[in-house]
Amino acid sequence: MATPLGSEYNFQGLKELVARLRSADGCPWDQEQTHSSLRNALLEECHEVLNALDAGDTGNLLEELGDLLVQVVFHCQIAEDLGEFDTSAMFRTIISKLIRRHPHVFGNTTAKHAREVEENWEKIKATERSRNSSPLDSVPKSLPSLSFAHAISQRAARNGLRFPQQDEFSLINEITRRTEKEPTHTTSLGEVEFGTLLFKLIQMARGSGIDAESALRKTNSRFQNCFDSLTRDLKSSGRTVSDLSDAEHENFWKQVLI
Numbered sequence: 620m621a622t623p624l625g626s627e628y629n630f631q632g633l634k635e636l637v638a639r640l641r642s643a644d645g646c647p648w649d650q651e652q653t654h655s656s657l658r659n660a661l662l663e664e665c666h667e668v669l670n671a672l673d674a675g676d677t678g679n680l681l682e683e684l685g686d687l688l689v690q691v692v693f694h695c696q697i698a699e700d701l702g703e704f705d706t707s708a709m710f711r712t713i714i715s716k717l718i719r720r721h722p723h724v725f726g727n728t729t730a731k732h733a734r735e736v737e738e739n740w741e742k743i744k745a746t747e748r749s750r751n752s753s754p755l756d757s758v759p760k761s762l763p764s765l766s767f768a769h770a771i772s773q774r775a776a777r778n779g780l781r782f783p784q785q786d787e788f789s790l791i792n793e794i795t796r797r798t799e800k801e802p803t804h805t806t807s808l809g810e811v812e813f814g815t816l817l818f819k820l821i822q823m824a825r826g827s828g829i830d831a832e833s834a835l836r837k838t839n840s841r842f843q844n845c846f847d848s849l850t851r852d853l854k855s856s857g858r859t860v861s862d863l864s865d866a867e868h869e870n871f872w873k874q875v876l877i
Contacts, residue, residue, distance in 0.1 A: 633688065634706065637696045654697055661690045673836055719743065741777045754778045766832040768821045776825075838875075845874045 640649035664687040671680040695706045720743050723730035730736045741754065748756070754777075758770045824831040849871060853859060863871070 630692075633692055634696070637689070637692045638699075641696055641700060649693075652693065652697065654694060657690060657693060657697075661687075661694075664690050669833070669836070673833055673840075737777050741774075745778075763832055765817075765821060765835060766830075768818055769825055769831050772818075772822055773825060842875050845871065 637649075640646045641652075642650075664683065667683045668680065668687055671677075671683045692706075695709060699705050718725050720740055722728035722743070723736065723739065728739060730739055744757075745754065748754075754774050755771050758767065758774060760767065762770060821831045824834060850860065853862070
């Protein structure tokens with residue numbers, strides 16, 4: 620089946636469609652877009668994909684991946700229009716990188732386990748970096764703080780950093796006790812202690828193969844669903860959340876903090 624442009628429903632067809640939208644007789648909105656103006660749209664589409672993954676909704680994932688691909692193609696088209704690079708250059712760059720970083724598939728290096736692959740990957744990246752750069756330089760600082768903490772600690776671990784072996788729960792309890800001694804208002808010391816607690820929790824999650832950002836999104840969703848259900852039920856009986864008894868409050872938190 621062909622698109623109105625005569626191309627197949629594939630990457631080339633999408634590329635031609637976006638080029639048409641950006642052409643002189645195309646869409647005024649699409650013509651005005653720049654790399655900067657599409658930043659928020661790119662971020663939103665990434666999160667839509669994550670939501671579909673968290674929900675295990677493959678039908679929605681199919682659609683959201685398409686929306687994300689549109690953003691990639693759009694940026695490629697803008698780059699072509701500006702003479703920055705063309706799509707073939709993008710493919711050459713990424714294909715060359717993947718081949719270079721998989722010597723156990725395309726070269727003579729061996730890697731029997733995923734851990735060995737990660738170690739080789741980091742060694743190859745180290746040879747690609749400039750002399751004064753850090754392994755953490757390429758981690759985007761625009762990531763949400765939980766994701767950023769996960770990424771930099773994972774990158775550091777792959778580059779040989781050993782994390783403290785102290786019992787995690789005893790350390791967390793120690794930090795919690797120190798934090799609880801702080802005044803109600805947050806002080807600098809309180810922020811440091813609380814930040815350390817969060818960072819340690821993220822290391823625990825990473826060690827268990829859990830993505831902290833995804834885990835928190837799911838808990839946020841559970842809280843929102845429980846709270847929305849609670850307020851609907853209360854509204855039907857002419858009550859508000861402030862009217863809840865201690866036992867009803869406790870029951871609510873049991874649903875959320877399972």
